[in-house]
Amino acid sequence: MARRSLPAFALLVLLGLSLPSFGAQIPFFSSPIATPGKTSPSIEIDVGQWNLSVGPSTESASHLVFDTVASLLQHWPNTRYRNGHNIVPGIVPVGTLLYHDRPWQGTPDKPDWVATDPEHARWFCASFESSPRCWHMSFVATRPLKILYFDGSSAAKMQGGSMDTQDYVAWNASRPDWIWNEEGRIADLCDWGKSYRLDGFYRMEMDFEIMLCDFASGIQLVSSVQLDPLHTFPDPTGSGEILPDLGLLRMNYQVIQAGSWHNFYPGEARLKLDLTRLISFYDTDTFPSLVQARSGVDRLQHRISGISEKDVQVFHERLDEVLRDFGNPQDVHLVQDSGSRSGVDWRTLYQVIVDRYADRLEMLQYILNSTDPTAENYSQNNTRTVENAMYRLQLILTTYALRTARPPTVDTGVDEDLSWASPVYQYCATTHTSALYPVKSSFTRSEHLLLSALEATNREICRVLVRLWGEGMQAGIDPGLPFQPKEGDDDSGSGESWSPMLNRWRDEVNGLMGWLGWSLWLKCRPECGIEEICYLPTWPWFKRPHPSISNESFEGNFGGADHDNDPDRDWKNPLPRCIRHVEPFDWRYVKILDYV
Ligand SMILES: *[C@@H]1O[C@H](CO)[C@@H](O)[C@H](O)[C@H]1NC(C)=O
Ligand SMILES: *[C@@H]1O[C@H](CO)[C@@H](O)[C@H](O)[C@H]1NC(C)=O
Ligand SMILES: *[C@@H]1O[C@H](CO)[C@@H](O)[C@H](O)[C@H]1NC(C)=O
Ligand SMILES: *[C@@H]1O[C@H](CO)[C@@H](O)[C@H](O)[C@H]1NC(C)=O
Ligand SMILES: *[C@@H]1O[C@H](CO)[C@@H](O)[C@H](O)[C@H]1NC(C)=O
Ligand SMILES: *[C@@H]1O[C@H](CO)[C@@H](O)[C@H](O)[C@H]1NC(C)=O
Secondary structure, eight states: OOEEEOOHHHHHHHHHHHOOOSOTTSOGGGSTTTSOSTTOTTTEEETTTTOTTOOOOTTOOHHHHHHHHHTTTOHHHHHHSOSOOEEEEEEEOTTOEEEEEESSOSOOSSOEEEESSHHHHHHHHHTSTTOOOOEEEEEEESSOEEEEEEOSSTTOOOTTSTTHHHHHHHHSSOOGGGTTOHHHHHHHHHHHHGGGTOOEEEEESSSEEEEESOTTSSEEEEEEEEOOOSSOOOOSSOOOSOOOOHHHHHHHHHHHHHHHTTSSTTOSTTSEEOGGGOEETTOTTTOTHHHHHHTTOOGGGOOSTTOOHHHHHHHHHHHHHHHTTTTOHHHHHHHHHHSSSSSOOHHHHHHHHHHHHHHHHHHHHHHHHTTSTTSTTOOSOHHHHHHHHHHHHHHHHTTTOOTTOOOSSSSSOTTSOOGGGHHHHHHHHHTTTGGGGGGGGGOOHHHHHHHHHHHHHHHHHHHHHHHHHHHHHHTTOOTTSOOOOOTTOOTTSSOGGGHHHHHHHHHHHHHHHHHHOOGGGOOOSSOOOTTEEEEOOBTTBOSSOOTTSOGGGOOEEOOOOOOSSOTTHHHHSOOOEEEEOSSSOOOEEOOSSSOO
C-alpha cells in the first residue's frame, strides 16, 4: 500500500485549524491529530484508508444516525420518517408555557396531554364532538421539567411502527392492537418514569405535545378561559351540499400551520435535548439484531419491532444508564446552555454539516440532471454541463483543495489512479471532527456514537465530491484555466465525449443524496403559489385511509392534486403537495374519530 506524507505546509494548516479551544486544562499536543509521526494516523496519508473508490459498508447505519439526529424536534423530517429511532432526555425550561384544552373546567388530576402551541391544544377539545364548550388552560413550568423525547411521528396513532419506541419502554413490545389505548400508554409510561422522576414524554403528531405525568408538580396554572366554541361557522355557500364543518376545518389548518413553524432546524425549541444521553436504534453496536431486521427494507419502513429479546434487555439497561442521574441541577444548566455535559454542542455541529452541503449538493444535482433527456432542463451541451459541474465541485471543495494535490499528468483519462487526491479527501473528511479528539476521553457512550456517525457521513460526502473533482481535474477540466477541448471532440462543440463521465457523476450524486436521505430536499416542485402551503401528508389527514380499514372511518384530506394513481401512497411514502390555505379550502371531510 503506497503511503505518501502530507507536505509540511499542509501539516501546519492541519495543526493550525485543529487547535482546540476547550479550555486550559486540555493539553494541545496530547491528541493524535497534533502529534506528528507514527502515532499520528491522520497526518500520514494512508491511501488505503483514504481510497476514493471505497464507500461505506452496506450495513453501516451511520448516515441514518446522522440524519435522524440532525432532524430531532423538526416537524418535516419526522413527518416523512414516521417511525422514530431515537430516545433522548431533555429539559423544558422554567417559564415555558404549556396548553391544555377540555370541554370542562379544572386541572387534570391524572396524567394528561399538554400542547406546546395553543392551536394544537384547541384541537384536544375537538375529540369531544358533542360539547359546545372549550376551556383553554395555560400553564407555566415553575422548575425545569425532565422529559423523555420520542422522535418520529410518535403520537400518530397509526399502524406501521410510529409508536414502537414508547411501546417498548412501556410494554417491551409493539402493540398495534393498543394504538388507541392512549390512556393505558400514558399511565404505564408515567408509572415507569417515576423511578427516574420524569415529568413527562415529548411526542409529535401534526404538532408537538407532552404527555404530562403530574399537573400538580413543576407547573402552575396561568389562565383558564373559555374561548369561542368550535363548530359555529356557517356554511358560506348555502349550497345544501353536505359540507365539512368549517370551524373544525379552520382549526385543523391552524394546527397544521403551527406544526409547520417547527419544520426545520432548530425545530421545536422549547425542549432542550441532552444529546450526551441519546439512545439510537440505528446504533448497530448496541442493537445488532436490528441490522438483520432492516436488511433489504426501505428506510420508510424501518421499525424496531424486529428487535431481539436480548437487545430489549440492553435497551432497558441503556435507559437506566442515561436516566439514572439525569437532571441534577448542574446538568440542567449545561443542557440548557450547550446541549451537552462535555461542552460540545452536537446539534449545532451536525447542522453545520447540513448547512454546508444541503444547498450545494442540490445545485450540483440540478446541473448534472440536465444530462438526463427526460429532465426539464435537458441540455445537449455537455461541454457546458461539465464546466458548470466542475465549477460547482471546486466551490464546494475550495476550503479543502490543498495546493499540493494536483494530478500527476493532466488529461490522461478518468480511469487513472486518484491517490493524488487522497490528502484532499482526508482533510475534507476530518476537518470538522479532528479537533474533538483531545476531549474524546470525556465523551459518553452516546457522544462516541454521535462522533462516529458525523465522521462517517461527512467522510462519504467528501469521498464522492473529491472523487468527481479528482476525475475532472485529471481530465483537464479546470474552470480556473481556459477550457481545453477534449481530444476527439466532435466539431459541434457539444462535448459528446463527456457523456459517459457525466452520466456516472449524475448517478454518484443521486446515489449520495439518496444515501443521505435528507428531508430538506423533499420539496413542492414547482413551488406553491401564494395562496397555498406545501403540505407533507401527516396523520390523520391523508388522501385515503390505510387499505386495512374501511373508508367510513376515514377523516378526510386536504385536497391538492394527486401525484400518481396509487391511492395509498400518502401513508406509505408521504410526498409534499400544495394545498390551499386561503379559502375556499379544497377538502373532503368524513368524520373526526376512529381514523387510523
Ligand atoms: C482502492 O480500492 C479499489 C477497489 O477496492 C482497489 O482496486 C484499489 O487497488 C485501491 N487502491 C489503493 C491505492 O489501495
Ligand atoms: C421489560 O424488560 C426489562 C428487561 O428485559 C424488564 O426489566 C422490565 O420489567 C420489562 N417490562 C415490562 C413491562 O415487561
Ligand atoms: C434531479 O433528478 C432526479 C431524478 O429525476 C430528481 O428526483 C431530483 O429532484 C432532481 N434534482 C433537482 C435538484 O432538480
Ligand atoms: C430551466 O432553465 C431555465 C433557464 O436557465 C430557467 O429559467 C428555468 O427555471 C429552469 N427550469 C427548472 C425546472 O429549473
Ligand atoms: C457549449 O458550451 C460551451 C461552453 O459554455 C460553449 O463554448 C459552446 O459554444 C457551446 N456549444 C454549443 C453547440 O452550443
Ligand atoms: C375506499 O374508497 C376508494 C375510492 O373511493 C375505493 O377505491 C376503495 O375500494 C374503498 N375501500 C374500501 C375498503 O371500501
